Amino acid sequence: MRLSKIKLAGFKSFVDSTTIPFPSNRVCVVGPNGCGKSNVIDAVRWVMGESSAKNLRGGAMTDVIFNGSGGRKPVDQASVELWFEAVTIPPYHETGELAIKRLLTRDGDSQYFINGERCRRKDITDLFLGTGLGPRSYAIVEQGMISRFIEAKPDELRVFLEEAAGISKYKERRKETEQRMAQTRDNLDRLNDLREELSKQLEKLKRQAREAERFQELKHSETLLKAQLDAIRWHELNLAVQDMQQQIDEKAIVLQEDLLTLQSLQETHQSQRAARTDAQTHLETVQTQFYTVDSEIKRLEQTIEHGKERFEQLQWDLEQLEDSIQETQSQWQTDKEQAETLNADIAETENYLAELQEAEQQAEITLQEAEADAHTWQMTWEEFTQRANEPTQRAQIERTRLHSLEQRVEQNRQRLQRFENEQQHIDVHSLETALQALESEMADVQADWQEAEALLSAHQETVLQLRDETQQLSAELHEKSAQVHQLSGRLASLEALQEAALGKNxxxxxxxxxxxxxxxxxxxxxxxxxxxxxxxxxxxxxxxxxxxxxxxxxxxxxxxxxxxxxxxxxxxxxxxxxxxxxxxxxxxxxxxxxxxxxxxxxxxxxxxxxxxxxxxxxxxxxxxxxxxxxxxxxxxxxxxxxxxxxxxxxxxxxxxxIGREQEINRIAKQLETLDQAVLHLNQTVEQKRIQLREIEGQRDQVQQRVNQVRQHFSALQSQQGGKQARVEAVRAQLNRIQSEKAELIQQINQDESDIVETRTSLHAALAEMEQLADEREDLNAKKSRAQEITLQSRQAWQTAREARHQVEMTLGTHRTNFSRLQQAIERLEDRLSQLHEQRNDLQKNLEKQVDPTETLHQDLSVYQEKRSEIEETLRQAKQTVEHLEQAMTHYEEQRRILENRSGELRAVLEQLRIDSQAKAVRKQTLDERFAQSEFSPIALVGELPEYADEASWVAQIDAVERKLERIGAVNMAALAEYEQESQRKQYMDEQWTDLTDALEQLENAIRTIDRETRSRFKQTVDSVNATLQVTFPKLFGGGEARLELTSDDLLKAGVAIMARPPGKRNSTIHLLSGGEKALTALSMVFAIFELNPAPFCMLDEVDAPLDDTNVGRYSELIKAMSERVQIIFISHNKIAMEVANQLMGVTMQEAGVSRLVSVDINEAVGMVA
Known part of the structure; x- marks a missing residue:
């Protein structure tokens, strides 16, 4: 790898964008003093990550930005970019090119780039670890560094040898590893404390969870038992209502038959009354004739003396008629008064009924209003619940945020104290392999889980379908059983009537x-x-x-x-x-x-x-x-x-x-069909229940399998999470950059500001929660009032409805009695009319005077014969009247019996209707209760055993309630908390294992690094010593030099240079002259380069203290080294310039602005030739 060019813009005196190429391995930068030659060396150190302005010959880092000149304004940023070719550092060895760049702005924002992508400073320093390159490496030797190199303390000189040995990266990793170990031990201590505290909490939650689970089981049992008790009551009420309805139907049929019989008797009685009236009229006419004839006879027989007796007899008859008239008049008056009283009672009852109907309507309206108020309260409560949840959630969020902020501030402060480089190189191959194997196993387990879940879902759907089918069949069975019961009652009634009609008695x-x-x-x-x-x-x-x-x-x-x-x-x-x-x-x-x-x-x-x-x-x-x-x-x-x-x-x-027989046959056929349907339904329901139990058993087995697979998957997932966390943590350690101190301080300040805001928000949320607590109490009070008003309104409505029904029945009775009295009054009026006619006849007879004549004896025989005839007619008329009166007496007896029985039947019917209505209301209440629950009464009744009764179920509910009372207060959130804390404990245990394993790996890594460091450092010292003994005589023309360790500990031992130029026996290197020190330092540098050559070497006027002879030796050494290493040197010495292939001239024609002029020596020689 070699440096191909440097691009500078706004860096120190290079204000314009300047590219400095390095086409060969020997390039010399020349120029007058102060023209900016050393700025090229500073640019390379700066882009390599130098963070000390002092080492860049400035007071602040922003001093590297061009600060203006007489003719130019300051610029806002400085940038330097190094271009490398023939790169062998992975992963850039594939393209063979590498460009690193640093950009700094006036506000202090420093940015780094590798191949155009932004990166961290640490990425650049880590990139060149072990290569000899770096901001303070031995490959860059600037002005004054020669003396510092020779006069360095043993520990400082050791740094150069470590870089040459390539163990600087090991040392950096060891340092990062120790930091990680310290952090890991801190984490272990905190984790131990958390685990111990969590274990104590888990024990407590475990007990509470068992109590909560027991409480839930008892509550579920209580709910089920209460629902079953309601189902038992519902079933009994349903049967009672059906039985009462059957009794009502039967009684109604009997009552209807009695009413028809009574009506028939009344019709017969009307004809008998008419016949009796006619007979009585005939009797009275005959009797009148008898009286007339008898009077005539007596008058004739007793003459005038007997006329008085006759007159008295007529008066007695008249008195008898008067008595009959008075008695009939009295009866008529009594019936009239009773009719008027009943009429008044009817009117009063009708008015009272209207009032009751209005009261019932008002009670119903009041009930509707109360239910509307209750519904309004419910809507208000739901809206309040939503509002009340907001500050609670906000407070919880603020608490969590506050805790997070405080924890982050504490962590950032600790990071400020440990503001050092982090570990970069960790082998994650084994972790990734284990993670891949675990993920593969998880995929297999997840496939098994999905298969089991699908099977469980299918079984669950089958169970739900069978339950629905069983419930529907049970409902149908119950309905058809009710039809059988109803039809059986109807059939029995019809058969009884038919048997009576067929004469089977x-x-x-x-x-x-x-x-x-x-x-x-x-x-x-x-x-x-x-x-x-x-x-x-x-x-x-x-x-x-x-x-x-x-x-x-x-x-x-x-x-x-x-x-x-x-x-x-x-x-x-x-x-x-x-x-x-x-x-x-x-x-x-x-x-x-x-x-x-x-x-x-x-x-x-x-x-x-x-x-x-x-x-x-x-x-x-x-x-x-x-x-x-x-x-x-x-x-x-x-x-x-x-x-x-x-x-x-x-x-x-x-x-x-005939119709009854046809209906009997029809009902019998219906019953036969229904019996077969009931039998079939019973068999089908039993088959469905058996099938349901089998499917539920299979479902439970699949559920157990799902639970096992889920637990296995959860365990694998936890392991995968832990390993993934470990892998990601290791990868994060490889890629993570530690933020600068200023950024951490800014983050801490921002977090502290957020803490103040969070506390303010938390206090506001808590205050709002306190305000909402009062509103909650007020809403609860309104709820109690609304429930009480609704209950009172419902009771008032039911009372008004029952009162209205009772009055309607009373009104019907009054109307019936009034109609009966009206008929009696009409009969009495007819009787009075007849009696008045008889009285008029008697009065006329009394008014007649008796006039006896001589022919009385002659007429006596005639009248006696006539009287005999009339007496026979009178006897027959009396017998007819007696027979009719006996028939009427018999009718009255039958009528009285029928009316009494009808009255009793009406009373029984009314009582049955009232009882049936009461039970129907209770059944409706139970239906409403079931509608608001998840239970079906038909399904519950079908699942109950045959021996189930209300008393045993009440006893079971009492037993469950006593158990609940013994349990006392229960933390219902303990189950979820225990599950959550158990998972947290398991996660912490896995973290403990991971941290322990990581700590052990780190300790192993440190031991490995120490072994590698000792070995490499010893080899490097020995190799540099051997090379130094060759290069030193070359530069000095003789003499000797060596390196000595200050202690036997290869990890901490310092390095000292012992140098003796030819003819001298100095005891210490500090006694050497400046030129000798420079040559010794160069010998040391060149010896290191012989061992571990850096990609390039930059020398800044290191030949300044040398004479021409030593410069010549220095130049020859440069020439020899350039065969293996790219040499870039700055010099004012012409002898040194002669060995360069290219000369890069830096000029400052414009004050304060550096420019570049390059000359190829070979081309120049060719032009001269």
């Missing part, structure tokens, strides 16, 4: 049928399928035949019928022995009722000549075409013959029998 008949094997015989109604809409018409025609039992042959039961059972029954043969002429030829467009019925029985004998019409008008128009045996019936059950019409309204036990 006669024990004697049932026993006889059982004996005959007909107890399971099918009834005719069960064998018929009637077209929709024609059920009532078929029931009207078949009537009692619907109860007929279907048999194969009637003759099979001829013997049994010799002693028939008590009661009525019918048998229908499946074989048709009758022939029926077709009637369709008479009425080809008419439709028979038989066509509306589908059955496998021969029922033509029942429906043969019965036609159908869509309505009564059509039937009436068709009636004129009927024969004597034909008839027509409408869908409403109106049955017409040629001269008759049969209509039956109202309902009895046979009403709806």
């Amino acid at each position: 006669n024990a004697d008949l049932e026993a006889w049928l059982h004996v005959q094997g007909l107890d399971n015989a099918t009834h005719l109604a069960q064998k018929l399928t009637v077209a929709t809409g024609w059920e009532q018409a078929v029931e009207m025609v078949l009537d009692n035949y619907l109860n007929a039992l279907c048999v194969n042959e009637l003759s099979d039961y001829a013997n049994a019928l010799q002693k028939p059972p008590q009661g009525q029954f019918m048998l229908v043969s499946a074989n048709n022995h009758a022939s029926t002429a077709s009637a369709t030829t008479i009425h080809p467009t008419w439709i028979r009722l038989r066509d509306k019925v589908t059955t496998d029985l021969p029922i033509e004998s029942f429906l043969h000549s019965i036609w159908v019409a869509d309505d009564l008008n059509t039937a009436l128009s068709m009636r004129t075409q009927l024969t004597a045996t034909e008839s027509i019936i409408t869908p409403q059950g109106i049955w017409l013959g040629a001269n008759w019409l049969h209509c039956r309204q109202g309902k009895d036990e046979k009403t709806g029998m």
Whole structure:
């Protein structure tokens, strides 16, 4: 490697950009004194990294920048660039070119460049370590350095030999290694303290984590048990609601039947009342006739004397009528008052109901407002939480930043105390190899992890899918079970009604049928399928035949019928022995009722000549075409013959029998389908659960595998992180530059300023947190008030709703009673009208006067015969009235029984509805609770064991709550903290191992460096001694010189020069003359160059103290050395100039500005020749 050229710009006197080429190995720089020749040497030292202005002949580093002259202004920056060729230093040996540059500005900013890329000063000094080049190396010998070289202390002279031996870089590395060891030991001490403290904290966190884990498990168990308890209650309430609904339906059916029966009785009673009224009127008329005739007889028999008695009798009758009138009037007045009272109660109740409805609406509005206020509070709380998190996070950030800044300031201060060069050369090959092997293993483990994760994800998806399917199937199973339960209840009710309609309540008949094997015989109604809409018409025609039992042959039961059972029954043969002429030829467009019925029985004998019409008008128009045996019936059950019409309204036990039988068959088929579906669903759910347990077991196994692989990967990752950190740390040690002291001080000042700002921000955040704490308490208080208001509003709304419902029921009762009283009042008014007429008749009779005549005896016989006839008529009329009154009494008894039973049924129904509503409300509350949770009541019920009940679950919850109370306060963050601190502890342990290994490597490196240093230094001293004994006699023409070590320790021993020119026996080198000292120094320099030649050697007027003879020897030595080393020397001596291949003249024609003039000696000689 050789120096090809130097580029200077703004450096000292070289203000203009100047390039100084060095085309050969012997270049001499010449020029008058003060023209700037030595500035070339200073430029090389400066660009090599010289940081002392004193060694550059200045007071400050900025003095190297051109400071102006008489005709030029100062410049802002100075730059020097050295160009090398035939470079052998890696990695620049590939191109063979190297350029190093330094640039300095007035503000003190110094920049370094290698091949145009910015670098550190240390990069340049490290680049030339061991080559003999450097700012203060033996390859650059400037003015005054010769005397300093000879008079140097042994330790200072040792530095030159170390550079020659190439161990300066080892020494530098040793120094950096010792610094790293000191830092490592400091780090180990701090790390030990942290590890001990962290171990104590981990023990505490481990206990807290176990408690927190136990607490979480108990909490999860408590949540699950409470959800299961709610599910048990929900299931019981659901069953209770369904059961009550079934009871309500059954009771409603019974009540409806009682009401229909009561209505039928009322209709019968109306006809009985009319008949009784007519009979009573007839009785009173006959009685009046009897009284008239009897009066006439008595008048005739008793004459005038008996007239008084007759008169008294009439008065007594009148009094009896008056009593009846008063009694009826009193009853009428009582009923009237009760009606008015009920009417007033109805009006009052209606007003009260309106008030309750308004109150309920107001309560509902209040509830909505309360819920809106609660929702507003929730939104405010969420907004407050976001605001409250900001100062907390900011405070945490500021604390972290403050701690980081303080720690960085402390570290920077320590760095200021240890402001030295760092270790540069560390072998990282083994670390990189280990890291690559670890990364390869990590890749394999990660692939296994990803494969296990994919398998786990697939299993998890399968588990979720199976759970969803199981839940859906359980819900469907529950729904179909509920349908089965509901349909079973409906079917039981219908079958009970059907059995009652089919007459299966006669024990004697049932026993006889059982004996005959007909107890399971099918009834005719069960064998018929009637077209929709024609059920009532078929029931009207078949009537009692619907109860007929279907048999194969009637003759099979001829013997049994010799002693028939008590009661009525019918048998229908499946074989048709009758022939029926077709009637369709008479009425080809008419439709028979038989066509509306589908059955496998021969029922033509029942429906043969019965036609159908869509309505009564059509039937009436068709009636004129009927024969004597034909008839027509409408869908409403109106049955017409040629001269008759049969209509039956109202309902009895046979009403709806066919439709009921069809519904029974339909429900039975539905139940059969549902039973099969329930069985299939049960089997499917059980299969799904078994499959789910198997998949969950497989998933757990895969999860264990994932956990193992994850732990292995985490361990490898931690190892990789540690090794990567070590590799990066080592690489950082190779590439890192230590900042200058001024930069560190500036950083410290900036950090201290940031600390003040951070503390201010931290105090502001803490103050804001204190302010937000008051707002939090206020919001919590508002939350409690909002919850309490919402609860009160909901309770008020429910109370108002229940009150409104109760009043509606009371109002319905009042209206029913009012209607009944209105009817009673009308009946009493009719009775009063009749009594008043009778009283008027009696009063008229009283007003008549008795006028006996002589013909009384003749008329007596006539009147007596007439009285006998009237008495018989009166007796029959009284019997008729008595029979009617007995029938009415029986009706009243039946009506009273039915009304009492209806009232009881209404009360039971109302109570059932209230209880059902209450349970439905409780169930709805549970539904709302489940909707807000992650549980499904149907799924929970399906997972519960059969023995699950509320009491056992409450006991389990109490046991879990007692365990939670025994645990007490728990640090729930301990689990995450323990995991985090465990990872931190593991990371610190790995750091401890890495630091210990690094320290051991550093100690090994120091021992290696020491061995290498001792060996090389001893070899260098011996080699320089041998060469010095050759070069010294050459320069002096004889004499001797040698190097001596000041101690036996090769690592610390200084070096002294012992020189004896020819003919002298001086005891010390300090007794030599200036020329002798210069020649001795040159001998030493040339001896070092013989051992370790630097790329170039620069000599600044070292021949000044020499005479011509010694200059000649000096020149010959330069000439000989230039064969191996590039020599650049500055000289005023013509003898020395003669050995140069090129002369570089430095002139200063312009005051203060240096310029270059170059001359090639060979070309000049050629021109002269």
